Amino acid sequence: MGDVSYRPLIEDMTWSYSRLNSFESCPYAWYLRYILEEKEEPMFYASYGSFIHRLIERYYSGDLPKEEMPTAFLLGFSSEVEGERPPQSTVVKYINAGREYLENFEPFPFEKRGVEEEIHFDVNGANFVAFVDxxxxxxxxxxxxxNKSRELKPRSGRKTPTLKDQELDDMLRQLYLYAHAVKQKYGELPSLLCFNCFKNRQFIEEPFDQKAYEEALDWAGRTIETISAEEDFRPYIDYFHCRYLCGYHRDCCYAQGG
Ligand code: SF4
Structure with missing residues (x-):
């Protein structure tokens, strides 16, 4: 790093929401993942989310009946959810949240058009891929x-947006990029963007907003430009993020307390 430009390599990449967003979390982790292509250790929280995600996908693919979902979750938890466990009380909370969600599982209030659809699309000439749940x-x-394990809340409707409203807006960037992908594949924009937050059992429906859509596309373009111009890939050190979310924390020379 430092006197090397990765611009040609970066400009050739196929982008995704997570490839953009992970740079904002820690440029150094982004460098390890996308430039050096180093393998990451599986982490508990991400692995838990992926497991429930797979169970929902199996239900919609006709491979797992609704009434068998809680059992499949409990039987598979110890082998499917990888990564070092957080404190036992946290693990119990996560198991209970997953079990309760699946025991009360209700199909989404829409007719199915696609599940886990891989869509290749472009944003102002940059190649993107989306896997739409x-x-x-x-x-x-x-x-x-x-589907999200993150505990988002429906918009408060207050005149001054709350921190949770801001968090929702940040997360909606992902769905506006997916809306752009859907437009290119289906020829029309979606009218609703939804998060199925399974851990706190909130199904959030947000009406499509043209301004937020344009801002998300603009954010994608600006972030690609920032990454392309990056030379240092400095770490953003945050104890919880490094210790519990980053799959590089054991080998990262910057990580604290890992
Ligand atoms: S451990 Fe922390 S500083 Fe190191 S790569 Fe991961 S997020 Fe970045």
Whole structure:
């Protein structure tokens, strides 16, 4: 790093929301993942989310009946959820949250149009790929749905946005990029963007907003430009993020307390 330009390599990349967003979390982790292509250790929280995600996908693919979902979760938890465990009380909370969600599982209130659809699309000439968890239709209008373990809340509706509203807006960038992908594949924009937050059992429906859509595309373009111009890939050190979310924390020379 330092006197080497990775611009040609970076400009040739196929982008995704997570490839952009992970740079904002820690440029050094991004460098390890996408430039050096170093292998990451599986981490508990991400692995837990992926496991529930796979169970929902299996239900929609006709491979797992609704009434068998809680059992499949409990039987598979110890082998499917990888990574060093957080404190036992946290593990119990996560098991209970997953079990309760799956015991009360309700299919999304849309007709199925696509599950785990891989869509290749472009944003202002840059190549992108999206894996959209669920594309649905209601009253002739499309919706995109993303499964999240993160505990988002529906918009407060307050005049001054709350921190949770801000968090929701940040996360919606992902769904606006997916909306762009859907437009290129289906020829129309979705009218609803939804998060299925399975851990706190909130299904959030946000109406499509043209301004937020344009801002998300603009953010994608600016972030690609920032990454392309980057030379130092400095670490952003945050104890919880490094210790519990980053799969490089054991080998990272910057990590604290790992
Ligand atoms: S451990 Fe922390 S500083 Fe190191 S790569 Fe991961 S997030 Fe970045």
């Amino acid at each position: 669920f594309i649905g239709e209601r009253d002739g209008k499309l919706a995109v749905i993303d």
